[in-house]
Amino acid sequence: MLSNLPELDVPRDEYTQGKGVPKKRRHLTIPDHSELEVVRHFKGLGRANFSIDDTMYPLGSCTMKYNPKISEEVAGNSVFKNTHPYSEAGEELHARIVHGLQDFLVSLTGLPGVSLTPAAGAQGELSGVLIIREYQRQRGSSRQVMLIPDSAHGTNPASVAMAGLVPKTIKTGPEGRLRLADVLEVLDESVAGIMVTNPNTLGIFEHELPAIAEAVHEIGGLVYGDGANFNAIAGIIRPGDLGVDIMHINLHKTFGTPHGGGGPGAGPLCVTRELAPFLPGPVAVSQTVSHKSTVTELGNDSNDGREGSRQSFRFVMPERSVGRVRTFYGNFGITLRAYVYILVHGLNGIRRNSIQAVLNANYLRKRLQPTLSPAFGDECMHEFVCPNPLVTQGVHTIDIAKRMLDYGIHAPTVYFPLIVKEALMIEPTESESLAQLDALGEVLEKIVKEGLENAETLKRAPHNLPLGRLDELLANKKPVYRHRLGG
Structure with missing residues (x-):
């Protein structure tokens, strides 16, 4: 098999020349610790960390829902682990799973073109903006402007800039929504499209989106839907029916795959039929093929000679694709977990999850309103945003967040969206019970009371963790990558 590999196109090192261990590696010291010491070390680090398996994680706009263990079990099955995606059997297997998830996403979004290759929501978003750019170019248009609400995720203007387009901000109205009148004021022949998160990052539904989409389409623009908050509407309303042309989905937010501390991730991209040829590839397709049916008896295959047909699955590159954005067929392990999640819940179960997520957020919001x-x-x-009520006490939002850690609950998102000063963004998700919602409410009420009575308690938090407040600036400038065992 090695003989089939191409010639090296880099200089040969001492390994490839058969000289053993290179000189520069001969004097490295190898740590000498027992297995028990190593296990205790990493178990200790795990106990010092916060995770959804241990405690509530109300991180707004991140949808830190529970990751079902059945998805992990299936993804760890040897059938998937030991099959290379580029083998003949591997491509068929991977394509079948990918095609299945593509079909589910078509049903949930109302957008018939789907690519699962983007490796994160931000990468799916960038791919979507590249499609908008290419679509406009192929129409002979030099449009450069993308309209973006001031409540948008930071990746929106970043993706636009990376694609060589120009972001233009639209202010949020007094009710926390986009207003059609404000959009109409800036619509002209320079606009390539608009990016809208629905529900937006304030946790409010953009009910004027259909009218906004119609206005954007009338001047030749496209509507991009940021699917970060899809967990609030999945199974209830299809973004495609609201006029959305392109939308990415964060599988870790809506379909219970791991967040993983910056990875692994997957950001499928869903588009209209007209835009499907531009999708990043490859995408999975199916076709009906004829074959002679086989009867299996007592472990022996015998051909009964009858002609039949079956579905065959494979990968293809879309005709005018903006190109590949990742190797192989996307992050297949995450795709598989999301597919299992939807199979277990069913589309009706996905709808129930969305309803429960909205109910939980509204219950908690109502309970906390006096505080x-x-x-x-x-x-x-699915979420709500509150300004810090303790600013007059000299207490900052980060102080509230740090104090929450003392009570064993991870902090919500802080200082976002930027249009709310000293913001706390709270998203309980559908995973939490009524008892857990009440527990979070009690903790926040207690912390606000502490801040009013003795602000220093919050300013010096956390008090009960192995580490207090770290010098985050120093940690970024001079990071320590090595941790001594038992240190």
Whole structure:
């Protein structure tokens, strides 16, 4: 098999020349620790960390829902682990799973073109903006402007800039929503499209989106849907029916795959039929093939001679694809977990999850209203944003967040969205019970009371963790990558 490999196109090192261990590696010291010491070390690090398996994790706009163990079990099955994606059997197997998830996402979004190759939501987003750029170019248009609400995720303007387009900000209205009138003021022949998160990062549904989408389409633009908050509407309403042309989905937010501390990830991209040829590839397709049916008896295959047909699955590159954005067929392990998640829940179960997520957020919002008054509106979708009520006490939002760690609950998202000063963004997800919601409410009420009575308690938090407040600037400038065992 090695004889089939191409010639090296880099200089040969001492290994390839058969000289054993290179000189520069001969004097490295290898740690000498027992297995028990190593196990205890990493178990200790794990206990010092916060995870959804251990405690509530109300990180707004991140949807830190429970990751079902059945998805992990299936993904760890040897059938998937030991099959190379580029083998004949591997391609068929991977394509079958990918095609299945593509079909589910078509049903949930109302957008018939799907690519699962983007390795993160941000990469799916960038791919979507590249499609908008290419679509406009092939129409002979030099449009450069992408309209972006001021409540958007930071990746929105970043993706636009990386694609060589120009972001232009639209201010949020007094009710926490985009207003059609504000969009109409900036629509002209320079606009390539608009990016809208729905529900938005304030946890509010953009009910004027259909009218906004129609106006953007009338001037030749496209509508990009940031699917970061899809968990609030999945199974209830299809973004494609609202006028969305392109949308990425964060599988770790909506379909219970691991967040993983920056990876692994997957950001499938869903588009209209007209835009499907531009998708990053490869994408899975199916076709009906004829074959002679086989009867299996007592472990012996015999051909009964009858003609039949079956579905065959394979990968293809879309005709006018913007190109590959990842190796192989995307992050297959995450794709598989999301596929299992949907199979177990069913589409009706996905709908129930969304309803429960909205119900949980509204319950908690209502309970906390006397203590943490939301920045906008009387109701929310899956999350809500509150300004810090302790600013007059000299207490910052980060102080509240650090104090929550003392009570064994991970902090919500802080200082985002930027249009709410000293913001706390809270998202309980559908995973939490009523008892857990009440426990979180009690902790936040207690912390606000502490801040009013003795602000120093919050300013010096956390008090009960192995480490207190770290010098984050120094940690970025001079990171320590080595940790001594038992140190």
